[in-house]
Amino acid sequence: MTRSLGYGTYLFTVRDTSHLEPASVLSLNTFDDFGGEQNYREVDVEMSQWGDGSSKDNAQFGIQPFYVPGNVAPFVEPAGKLTHSFHWEPGRVKFVTVRGDSIHKGAPVVAEHVFTSGVPSPGHEKMQLLFYVVASDKYPMQKDSEVVLEKFEYLP
Secondary structure, rough: OOOOOOEEEEEEEEEEOOOOOEEEEEEEEEEEEOHHHHHHHHHEEEEEOOOOOOOOOOOOOOOOOOOOOEEEEEHHHHHHOOEEEEEEOEEEEEEEEEOOOOOOOOOEEEEEEOOOOOOOOOOEEEEEEEEEEEEOOOOOOOOOOOOEEEEEEEEE
């Protein structure tokens, strides 16, 4: 990709990830290698228990830095196909996760959250689709895992 997508709507349709082990992380995010002054312009939809199998929350919306209070909105992701989206505009990012394979009026909403503080402006960010393992002594990986991303769509 030679240019930033920037402001707009980002949609990801993902097959069931509720089965992921506690140490697995699926991160669907924007990232700008040169955007350190704006926390790398990272806007995230992430599925993980971050190595804590006792956590009921297995997904979150976020903007960076994650350690700032209010920059992460955790939720419980149910089993089944889900569509995650975020609409990024000046000073605001609205996240929505719905059941099924599209965002449409009447789609069953699983979670939604709006961030209005610390929202980055566009720069040279790219889409990153990351699937990795976090260190967890209590809940180490036990088996291979896979994720199926059925669709990514960007609407300016």
